[in-house]
Amino acid sequence: MARLEELAINGGPKAKKHPYGVGPKHLVAELKAVKKILERGAIQFARGPEVMELREKLCKLYGAKHCITTSSGTAAIHTALGALGIGRGDEVVTSSWSDMGTYIAILQQNAVPVLADVDPFSGNMTPESVEKRITRHTKAILVVHLEGNPCDMAKIMKIARKRKLLVVEDLAQSYLCEYNGKKCGTFGTFGCFSVNDSKHIGAGDGGMLITNNARLADRADLFADKCYDRTGRKRDPFLVGYNYRMNLMAAGVALEQMKNLKRLCARRHRLGEKLTKLISGLPAVTPHKVLPKAHCTYWHYAFHVDPGAIKVSMAEFVKAMRAEGVSASPMSRLVPQWPIFRDKVRSPHACAWSCPLYKGKVDYSLKNFPGLQTLAAGGFRMGLNEHWTDRDVVEVAKGIRKVALHYAK
Numbered sequence: 001m002a003r004l005e006e007l008a009i010n011g012g013p014k015a016k017k018h019p020y021g022v023g024p025k026h027l028v029a030e031l032k033a034v035k036k037i038l039e040r041g042a043i044q045f046a047r048g049p050e051v052m053e054l055r056e057k058l059c060k061l062y063g064a065k066h067c068i069t070t071s072s073g074t075a076a077i078h079t080a081l082g083a084l085g086i087g088r089g090d091e092v093v094t095s096s097w098s099d100m101g102t103y104i105a106i107l108q109q110n111a112v113p114v115l116a117d118v119d120p121f122s123g124n125m126t127p128e129s130v131e132k133r134i135t136r137h138t139k140a141i142l143v144v145h146l147e148g149n150p151c152d153m154a155k156i157m158k159i160a161r162k163r164k165l166l167v168v169e170d171l172a173q174s175y176l177c178e179y180n181g182k183k184c185g186t187f188g189t190f191g192c193f194s195v196n197d198s199k200h201i202g203a204g205d206g207g208m209l210i211t212n213n214a215r216l217a218d219r220a221d222l223f224a225d226k227c228y229d230r231t232g233r234k235r236d237p238f239l240v241g242y243n244y245r246m247n248l249m250a251a252g253v254a255l256e257q258m259k260n261l262k263r264l265c266a267r268r269h270r271l272g273e274k275l276t277k278l279i280s281g282l283p284a285v286t287p288h289k290v291l292p293k294a295h296c297t298y299w300h301y302a303f304h305v306d307p308g309a310i311k312v313s314m315a316e317f318v319k320a321m322r323a324e325g326v327s328a329s330p331m332s333r334l335v336p337q338w339p340i341f342r343d344k345v346r347s348p349h350a351c352a353w354s355c356p357l358y359k360g361k362v363d364y365s366l367k368n369f370p371g372l373q374t375l376a377a378g379g380f381r382m383g384l385n386e387h388w389t390d391r392d393v394v395e396v397a398k399g400i401r402k403v404a405l406h407y408a409k
């Protein structure tokens, strides 16, 4: 067997010899777009030209009939659930590994989030667990496509059809990902996006949602704009809407960012797939799991290290990776144990669970989440992005390989 190269942590040469490729998130064109808005003398607060153009562009990109813009991704999901009339007494099945925005959207409607277990090698909610969690109180499945990686939409849509459930897709982390050649975001009634600045495209903050249903699009538009009718139909407010309007300057920035979206998603896809190839077959390490029919656009690159297959503690493994120049953060969040779920009765949103209209019972005990526990024990994610070079991928793979080969049992 070839002799292993000394680990950097033990004084050997570092695998990552060159600095990571970097680049700006925002470009001069965006500055010009914002300047143009300001030069008009007033920032229109609703339905300004940039907002309307952004809506049109996203519709075109996704082949959707309607788009509504919002102030955040959280607001986009909340708007979708609000437009669908999900509320008190209802359960919404969603992922046990997501951002607070996913859960807030459900809780703001006083509906109960029911958490599905995840695949430890992708972090995506599994159809098997979704099906298990469905009760007679379930109204909708809120699908979270994590890290640019599609969930198993064939199975999830089959379950939804069989159980007559609504489907909303949370794509905050997942622009232009596809399942079986179909864009995620077009499977459910609504597809919801975020342009918070950490996402594939960013405008500081903002959100968008798409649908093909004209009635629901109208409702969503009202829900996100204090139920003010700006269509000329002269309807007085008839539902509780929120001020979730997208700021015009954010729209101007998002429009420019959209111009690069296809290119950067294609690049992230290529780099992510390359990394998978380079770290496949290593002992103890499972690369980012992407389903055979899925196209992943890698918001992050995730991988899993089996704690039972290494000779050292996970902390030592991470330290050794860092020394090689591979910085990966653990995916150790245990959402069902977050105080908002664990102490649900005491939480300010207790009304979701204690509402007299709610006749169900939801169990957030960790024993119901074996996949999530495996993910928390050994899952990592890295900030792979379009500025990385092929050399970055090769060096990162080398670092992971070195550490895995040294510490594998």
Ligand SMILES: Cc1ncc(COP(=O)(O)O)c(C=O)c1O
Binding pocket: 072, 073, 074, 075, 098, 099, 100, 101, 102, 144, 170, 172, 173, 194, 195, 196, 205, 206, 207
């Ligand atoms: C999966 C997921 N859903 C929802 C959100 C909420 O988006 P925003 O921060 O724009 O409200 C995020 C943002 O981090 C997210 O990652």
